[in-house]
Amino acid sequence: xxxxxxxxxxxxxxxxxAPALASIAxxxxxxxxxxxxNAEEMLNEFAALFVKRHGCTVRTLAxxxxxxxxxxxxxLLKVAQEVDFLITGLGD
Amino acid sequence: xxxxxxxxxxxxxxxxGKSTIASAGSHAMPAASPRIHEVPDDLLAAIxxxxxxxxxDGLPVIPPIVDRVEAMxxxxxxxxxxxxxxxxxxxxxxxxxSAAVNAVMAGCLPEHFPVLVAAFAAMDRPxxxxxxxxxxxxxxxxxxxxxxxxxxxxxMNSDVNLFGPGNRPNATIGRAVRLILRNVFQMLPGISDKxxxxxxGKYSFCIDExxxxxxxxxxxxxxxxxxxxxxxxVFAAGGFCNVENHGGxxxxxxxxxxxxxxxxxGCITLGQSVVVLAPEHMRIIGDAGWSREKAQDFLxxxxxxxxxxxxxxxxYRDREYDTQHGKGAHALAEKGFMHRGLVPAxxxxxxxxxxxxxxxxxxxxxxxxxxxxxxxxxxxxxxxS
Numbered sequence: 429x430x431x432x433x434x435x436x437x438x439x440x441x442x443x444x445x446a447p448a449l450a451s452i453a454x455x456x457x458x459x460x461x462x463x464x465x466n467a468e469e470m471l472n473e474f475a476a477l478f479v480k481r482h483g484c485t486v487r488t489l490a491x492x493x494x495x496x497x498x499x500x501x502x503x504l505l506k507v508a509q510e511v512d513f514l515i516t517g518l519g520d
Numbered sequence: 521x522x523x524x525x526x527x528x529x530x531x532x533x534x535x536x537g538k539s540t541i542a543s544a545g546s547h548a549m550p551a552a553s554p555r556i557h558e559v560p561d562d563l564l565a566a567i568x569x570x571x572x573x574x575x576x577d578g579l580p581v582i583p584p585i586v587d588r589v590e591a592m593x594x595x596x597x598x599x600x601x602x603x604x605x606x607x608x609x610x611x612x613x614x615x616x617x618s619a620a621v622n623a624v625m626a627g628c629l630p631e632h633f634p635v636l637v638a639a640f641a642a643m644d645r646p647x648x649x650x651x652x653x654x655x656x657x658x659x660x661x662x663x664x665x666x667x668x669x670x671x672x673x674x675x676m677n678s679d680v681n682l683f684g685p686g687n688r689p690n691a692t693i694g695r696a697v698r699l700i701l702r703n704v705f706q707m708l709p710g711i712s713d714k715x716x717x718x719x720x721g722k723y724s725f726c727i728d729e730x731x732x733x734x735x736x737x738x739x740x741x742x743x744x745x746x747x748x749x750x751x752x753x754v755f756a757a758g759g760f761c762n763v764e765n766h767g768g769x770x771x772x773x774x775x776x777x778x779x780x781x782x783x784x785x786g787c788i789t790l791g792q793s794v795v796v797l798a799p800e801h802m803r804i805i806g807d808a809g810w811s812r813e814k815a816q817d818f819l820x821x822x823x824x825x826x827x828x829x830x831x832x833x834x835x836y837r838d839r840e841y842d843t844q845h846g847k848g849a850h851a852l853a854e855k856g857f858m859h860r861g862l863v864p865a866x867x868x869x870x871x872x873x874x875x876x877x878x879x880x881x882x883x884x885x886x887x888x889x890x891x892x893x894x895x896x897x898x899x900x901x902x903x904x905s
Contacts, residue, residue: 429558429559429560429561429562429566429583429585430556430557430558430559430585430586431556431557431559431566431569431570431583431584431585431586432554432555432556432557432584432586432589432617432621433554433555433556433557433573433621434575434584434618434621434622434625434699434703434704435555435618435703435704435706436612436613436614436615436618436704436705436706437553437554437555437601437613437615437617437618438611438612438613441610441611465837494649494652494890494891495652495891496649496651496652496653496655496656496887496891496892497608497646497649497651497652497891498608498609498651
């Protein structure tokens with residue numbers, strides 16, 4: 429008996445990590461918040477620890493208009509040009 | 521310690537390694553040919569094999585034997601590799617072929633397949649946001665409402681026990697949706713499907729809109745598919761809420777009980793709604809000459825809670841709505857009150873169920889706002905030879 433496999437024939441996207449940062453001292457931080465309750469507060473507090481401990485600067489706060497959808501590509505492209513690393517996370 | 525415990529999180533991240541704070545890139549790969557599994561000629565063993573591969577929803581499936589899949593595909597005149605939906609986050613694609621494999625597994629017959637294909641054409645629209653609605657803790661299930669003559673042609677149920685078991689196309693088309701989400705799009709419970717409690721509709725949630733005795737235009741007609749056309753409406757649905765009213769004899773009495781269910785503190789959000797009126801209730805509303813639009817206006821006007829009550833239960837989140845729903849979208853329709861939905865048209869009302877019984881239902885949206893908007897698509901009725 430021959431059975432077809434029910435999964436997608438499309439291979440999963442190959443995800444590659446960017447090269448690790450040699451140091452985070454003094455780097456520029458971006459924040460991407462998803463718009464849910466407490467998201468901005470939590471991420472700002474998180475960024476403040478990078479500022480305090482590693483001398484980072486917070487450069488950009490970007491917001492998603494739809495918490496459950498991927499961030500628009502133009503948002504990510506814009507943020508990528510302005511910061512050295514991005515922090516994000518869920519609110520609620 | 522910081523109130524959100526972020527200092528501990530940061531310690532953990534830095535201990536884990538610097539790669540944690542690196543970004544990721546991705547590359548699309550070309551599709552491969554569908555894989556075939558050789559199994560012994562033993563049907564029960566083949567069912568067990570499907571379990572072992574992790575291909576089921578927990579219930580036994582029809583093994584997707586090559587011949588059955590080819591028969592399913594024959595009803596659609598497009599090439600089997602035609603892509604009908606894409607996962608916005610992973611890039612995984614749903615081809616007609618993989619849809620047919622899962623349709624066989626769910627127990628569909630070939631004539632059911634056009635409904636399934638239309639459902640995914642609708643779910644593929646960005647505004648439906650099927651990644652969010654299937655991954656979220658909210659436990660959403662895609663509700664399919666089939667409208668028009670094709671539903672009758674394939675023997676769908678719009679009558680007694682509408683949401684219950686017993687009808688093959690209702691049960692298997694809805695089940696095929698779940699199997700595709702699981703097998704093709706890899707929305708796996710606990711991994712990529714993070715539903716807190718889930719929803720029984722995640723096994724199957726597919727109904728036919730009742731035409732018999734319905735005083736209003738069918739959904740397919742209001743959607744522009746009249747003249748014999750049929751359609752599927754998809755809605756990222758929360759749980760099912762029965763609305764019982766055997767004593768009301770006016771539209772206001774019936775719809776007030778529906779509006780109250782829509783506005784309970786557990787359910788009320790700015791999201792869309794589906795209301796399926798029992799024939800007994802619809803007869804009262806229709807005989808009084810109420811149109812669908814008048815009923816929508818009534819429900820929107822009465823499905824509301826005072827802002828101070830919303831604040832009292834911790835659910836009034838003005839800034840959240842402001843951020844998520846765009847300029848003006850969060851504005852209150854009536855000073856001091858929050859209504860369910862943003863406008864009356866956010867409430868889809870139709871009819872379904874058996875002749876006897878004052879049991880209608882309200883089905884809330886998964887989304888608390890505009891995170892998923894219901895969509896519809898025409899059914900490509902197969903050409904007759």
